[in-house]
Amino acid sequence: MAPKKKNKKNKKQKKETAGPLAPLLTVEGPTDTLELTLAWEGGHAALASLTDNGDAVDFGHSKGAGEAGLVLRWRSPDAALHVLQWDLWFQGTRTDLKATATVNDGGGFENPVGADSKKDRWNASGTAEE
Amino acid sequence: MRSPLTTSVVALVLLAAAGGAAAQTPPCQGRACVDQKWQALHQLAVDQLKVLELTRVTSVPADLTTEDAVQARNRATTGASIIAAVDAVEPDDSSAAATVRRLAGAIKTNPEGTEAGLVIAPFALAGCDVLPGLELTFAALKADLTRIGVSYTKNASPELGEVWKTPAACPTEARIKKLERPRNFYVNACTAVVAEAPETIGEGSGLAESERAAYGSRMAQARMACGFVSTADAGTGRTLPEAIALVRRAVEIINIVGARTDRVIPRPVVDRALGLAPEATALTNWTLASGTSCYEPEDIRGYFRQLYWRVRTWKVAGSVSFDLFPRTYGFSPDDSQLPRGEVKSNEARLGFSTARAGTEFGAGVGVGRSRDKLNDELRAHISPSVSIARAFSLIGKSPLTTNGELNALDGEMPPRLVVGLSAAIQVAVNKRESQDTRFNSVKIQPHLDFLVSETLSFRLGIPIKAEIVVRAKKDAQPETATTPAKPAVVEKRALQWTVPVAIVAVLKL
Numbered sequence: 262m263a264p265k266k267k268n269k270k271n272k273k274q275k276k277e278t279a280g281p282l283a284p285l286l287t288v289e290g291p292t293d294t295l296e297l298t299l300a301w302e303g304g305h306a307a308l309a310s311l312t313d314n315g316d317a318v319d320f321g322h323s324k325g326a327g328e329a330g331l332v333l334r335w336r337s338p339d340a341a342l343h344v345l346q347w348d349l350w351f352q353g354t355r356t357d358l359k360a361t362a363t364v365n366d367g368g369g370f371e372n373p374v375g376a377d378s379k380k381d382r383w384n385a386s387g388t389a390e391e
Numbered sequence: 392m393r394s395p396l397t398t399s400v401v402a403l404v405l406l407a408a409a410g411g412a413a414a415q416t417p418p419c420q421g422r423a424c425v426d427q428k429w430q431a432l433h434q435l436a437v438d439q440l441k442v443l444e445l446t447r448v449t450s451v452p453a454d455l456t457t458e459d460a461v462q463a464r465n466r467a468t469t470g471a472s473i474i475a476a477v478d479a480v481e482p483d484d485s486s487a488a489a490t491v492r493r494l495a496g497a498i499k500t501n502p503e504g505t506e507a508g509l510v511i512a513p514f515a516l517a518g519c520d521v522l523p524g525l526e527l528t529f530a531a532l533k534a535d536l537t538r539i540g541v542s543y544t545k546n547a548s549p550e551l552g553e554v555w556k557t558p559a560a561c562p563t564e565a566r567i568k569k570l571e572r573p574r575n576f577y578v579n580a581c582t583a584v585v586a587e588a589p590e591t592i593g594e595g596s597g598l599a600e601s602e603r604a605a606y607g608s609r610m611a612q613a614r615m616a617c618g619f620v621s622t623a624d625a626g627t628g629r630t631l632p633e634a635i636a637l638v639r640r641a642v643e644i645i646n647i648v649g650a651r652t653d654r655v656i657p658r659p660v661v662d663r664a665l666g667l668a669p670e671a672t673a674l675t676n677w678t679l680a681s682g683t684s685c686y687e688p689e690d691i692r693g694y695f696r697q698l699y700w701r702v703r704t705w706k707v708a709g710s711v712s713f714d715l716f717p718r719t720y721g722f723s724p725d726d727s728q729l730p731r732g733e734v735k736s737n738e739a740r741l742g743f744s745t746a747r748a749g750t751e752f753g754a755g756v757g758v759g760r761s762r763d764k765l766n767d768e769l770r771a772h773i774s775p776s777v778s779i780a781r782a783f784s785l786i787g788k789s790p791l792t793t794n795g796e797l798n799a800l801d802g803e804m805p806p807r808l809v810v811g812l813s814a815a816i817q818v819a820v821n822k823r824e825s826q827d828t829r830f831n832s833v834k835i836q837p838h839l840d841f842l843v844s845e846t847l848s849f850r851l852g853i854p855i856k857a858e859i860v861v862r863a864k865k866d867a868q869p870e871t872a873t874t875p876a877k878p879a880v881v882e883k884r885a886l887q888w889t890v891p892v893a894i895v896a897v898l899k900l
Contacts, residue, residue, distance in 0.1 A: 303520065305551035309558050309683040314630040315439040317682065319557065326552035341612045342640075344632035344676065348683045350558075352695050372675070381688040386676040388636050 291339040300330040306351035346386035362389040428618025436631040540712030548704035561685035581617035613641030632678040693799025700797040736761030749782035771820035780811030809840040826884035833857040
């Protein structure tokens, strides 16, 4: 029950975000703030693509690459569910891959997303909700 | 004939009816609504895929400023430009580069100049990420000498985050076709399950309040995702991935409730939901084909090679090695001292190599001490070395580069010809009086490497060597009855050069 209260509180925090961003990048209407944490072992990796309900999220090279993990935070149009899909690229094999997500600082993936070991890429998806 | 008053009343009634209709649009129902919603979702998905290619980014990093956002868009728009990571050429065999090149491979047999031996990267062998460049050398040399050594190679190339470029998006046509995959499930689930299932469950079902609330919530979301709502409420289920997930979850909860209750949900609806369960499971986390879905593993490997091709990469290495005499026991015919594992030579080396776009340069320097025989004194030396190499296309049909970009074939470097030169000298710090040069040795090798594949290569090289040879001291011998007198011969040490008359070819597999 406690998480539900938190979620209701978070719902109220949704805000209109039109205005300050460039026209093509404007997210109109209420938004959700999502945070996706990708963790792995074995060396550097970079995010080749990330989509939220089919919409692209671009972090570029500065925040889209890491040695042992990435914490990615973005706003996207309000939705009951967020189907997140990512494609992480790396050289060789990475192990102990784990993904967690929050929507408006609450909730998470419907099912745990992870893998013991992946070669060349980690292409996976998960459904996150508040 | 109608009176004006009657006409006014009729008009007011009509207006009221029209106003009521505008304020409360009746929920859409039936197959037509589902088809209409599917069309809308499909069209949006097509737009999303096209946007992904162009690229309009609709979700934005939470902390982007306007300027950052524009850069993100520009970056995405120019995503087709590819730059990237490889050793430019096959590492050189000169002693300077020999230490540097040890980064790859956990075990190597037959280290350079040895009869037998191996190089072990203990941490890499154990699958540990710590100190991957640390290597230990154990080798047997000629004359029963033993070499032990340790080296560490540091890859000081730019980190991935510095060279990373978002790969070009895959073509949209094939990805649009994949949008049809969940259509049958969506239409069947919406028309035969979601539309027919009760929107809420009463207390009489025996389910807990939280379970009934969860059911009601999922059904309400699914009805929106199926298009069974007025347009004003159509925010939920806006996109195809979300809509499919919502409908899938409705099917799942109907199956759960249907299994735990009796006739709360009509039996035919439960049966149809049960029939859709496998497809619902298969569509867990279904979403649009990503912008990089067309890249195969070999494409990814090739992409990384391309990424590092244009940037300068660095490797630095340090090593310490000892060549030891054997331990010998027993009878000594001339009463000379027998070796007990003493040091014959030692050397500490520092080296580096740098490569960019097919050109590699390496250099290093070592300092150490050595002696020829056990009873000689250890004499200091310095041994600088240098190497340079340049890669060229080997086969015209598969050029090494196109417009300056590396062509990766199935993730590997194309066949290539490497032209190189390596040189190493050893200079005596305190040379013997009998040695007429400070050079203890000189090695120069121009070479052509034919790198056909990652596992097959040939080297054509001309190893030019110069080493110190010794003319032994001899005392003067007086004339005897059978031999004439011989003058004394002083000891002399000088370089002797060797140049092969044929080109040496080495096959490496």
